Amino acid sequence: MDSIIVRGNGPLNGVIPIAGAKNACLALMPATLLSDEPLTLTNAPRLSDIKTMGVLLESLGAEVSSLNEGRVMILSSHGADNPLAHYDIVRKMRASNLVLGPLLARHGKAIVSLPGGCAIGARPMDIHVTAFEAMGAVIELKDGYLHADAPGGLKGAEIDFHFASVGATENVMMAATLAKGTTVINNAAREPEIIDLADCLRRMGAQIDGDGSSTITIQGVESLHGATHPVVADRIELGTYMLAPAFTGGEVELLGGRRDLLGAFCDRLEEAGVDISETDSGLKVVHKSGRVRAVNIKTEPYPGFPTDLQAQMMALMCTADGVSVLEETIFENRFMHAPELVRMGAQIDVQGGMATVTGVERLRGAPVMATDLRASVSLILAGLAAEGETVVSRVYHLDRGYERVEEKLSACGALIERVKA
Numbered sequence: 232m233d234s235i236i237v238r239g240n241g242p243l244n245g246v247i248p249i250a251g252a253k254n255a256c257l258a259l260m261p262a263t264l265l266s267d268e269p270l271t272l273t274n275a276p277r278l279s280d281i282k283t284m285g286v287l288l289e290s291l292g293a294e295v296s297s298l299n300e301g302r303v304m305i306l307s308s309h310g311a312d313n314p315l316a317h318y319d320i321v322r323k324m325r326a327s328n329l330v331l332g333p334l335l336a337r338h339g340k341a342i343v344s345l346p347g348g349c350a351i352g353a354r355p356m357d358i359h360v361t362a363f364e365a366m367g368a369v370i371e372l373k374d375g376y377l378h379a380d381a382p383g384g385l386k387g388a389e390i391d392f393h394f395a396s397v398g399a400t401e402n403v404m405m406a407a408t409l410a411k412g413t414t415v416i417n418n419a420a421r422e423p424e425i426i427d428l429a430d431c432l433r434r435m436g437a438q439i440d441g442d443g444s445s446t447i448t449i450q451g452v453e454s455l456h457g458a459t460h461p462v463v464a465d466r467i468e469l470g471t472y473m474l475a476p477a478f479t480g481g482e483v484e485l486l487g488g489r490r491d492l493l494g495a496f497c498d499r500l501e502e503a504g505v506d507i508s509e510t511d512s513g514l515k516v517v518h519k520s521g522r523v524r525a526v527n528i529k530t531e532p533y534p535g536f537p538t539d540l541q542a543q544m545m546a547l548m549c550t551a552d553g554v555s556v557l558e559e560t561i562f563e564n565r566f567m568h569a570p571e572l573v574r575m576g577a578q579i580d581v582q583g584g585m586a587t588v589t590g591v592e593r594l595r596g597a598p599v600m601a602t603d604l605r606a607s608v609s610l611i612l613a614g615l616a617a618e619g620e621t622v623v624s625r626v627y628h629l630d631r632g633y634e635r636v637e638e639k640l641s642a643c644g645a646l647i648e649r650v651k652a
């Protein structure tokens with residue numbers, strides 16, 4: 232297993248290109264199942280999770296090819312005749328459950344393994360299942376698989392989500408494009424990835440309104456056609472790299488960055504004393520040297536503070552001037568980076584979903600272990616400003632969601648290298 236070595240090396244200055252969004256692409260790819268015609272995705276990120284989704288779709292009978300070193304992906308499902316999403320693939324990635332809705336819409340049948348829990352939580356699928364039952368599907372759990380049947384096809388329905396689930400919103404929106412009648416999702420997720428998926432489905436001929444708000448209306452159509460769609464910029468990668476100069480001081484421009492992608496995150500970062508401005512090519516982040524101010528964080532569905540940036544913000548608060556409280560409301564176990572940061576000298580007290588961080592002058596480099604995707608990058612960020620050397624092991628977590636971290640940070644002056652195991 233590879234490791235990444237980071238050494239504190241003073242201010243970062245330079246430009247970082249932001250890739251297409253992993254979490255948008257993982258929802259866009261299964262949309263190919265909704266049509267017999269090719270779906271082309273441009274600005275696709277080159278990540279292991281994207282490869283995993285490609286393997287899953289191929290196991291369902293789709294064809295997935297890529298051009299331009301993986302940045303352009305061409306998906307075709309004219310031969311996709313297998314409704315079974317096997318545990319061996321699904322267990323590797325929770326987002327595999329996003330084939331459930333498209334399979335139901337295409338075949339009137341789906342057999343999808345439950346993903347099982349993951350490092351950050353149990354991650355049940357009750358919201359997905361309840362929604363599809365409201366649309367006429369009969370779903371039962373057998374041998375760890377969801378067996379879903381809608382032999383006469385799905386019917387439009389009014390659906391109330393008890394939680395604004397991103398995946399359930401995506402799954403239902405995709406399935407509803409081919410349902411008979413109109414589907415309304417109340418308390419829908421509002422993340423930018425939802426809008427990006429709706430844009431792609433509309434390019435394919437779907438009739439969708441209200442995406443980006445809490446109420447989405449989908450008018451079912453007979454069929455969808457092929458399309459070409461650019462994957463929206465990755466707001467979590469964007470937020471992650473916006474934090475880098477806040478750790479080290481310096482000035483970094485994020486190409487393709489947009490403030491509207493990040494909701495409350497930018498407000499909290501400015502509250503901490505970091506300067507954010509828009510440029511012709513994206514966003515520029517400037518922080519003179521010195522400690523940032525401690526700020527309190529509560530993770531919430533978009534447009535609140537993103538849970539996927541909580542670990543990275545906690546790492547920054549470890550050397551902030553003051554005490555900050557971070558409340559994680561989305562997942563039940565998303566503080567696994569805390570003990571690793573404590574190894575670097577951080578002062579963090581975790582009580583349930585609340586973490587209290589007392590800022591110290593500087594962290595000290597240490598060997599640490601990545602436990603999940605966002606925790607891994609928070610340790611790298613912490614290493615950028617720590618005294619001495621930080622060795623982050625198990626960086627396969629990192630490769631799920633971040634392209635070429637070493638290159639992007641080295642280009643701005645970071646001392647960072649990957650050590651092949």
Ligand code: EPZ
Pocket residue numbers: 253254255257325326352353354355356357358359360394395396397398399538539561562563604605632
């Ligand atoms: C998406 O996961 C993202 N993944 C996650 O990013 C992100 O953290 C999450 O949304 C929240 O923003 C992808 O888009 C591929 P949810 P998803 O359904 O769809 C509970 C990353 O680091 N829930 O909004 O699985 C669930 O247990 C990943 O890139 C139910 O209880 O998130 C969780 O506590 C991590 N029942 C909360 O809702 C359900 O049926 C949020 O889940 C569904 C969800």
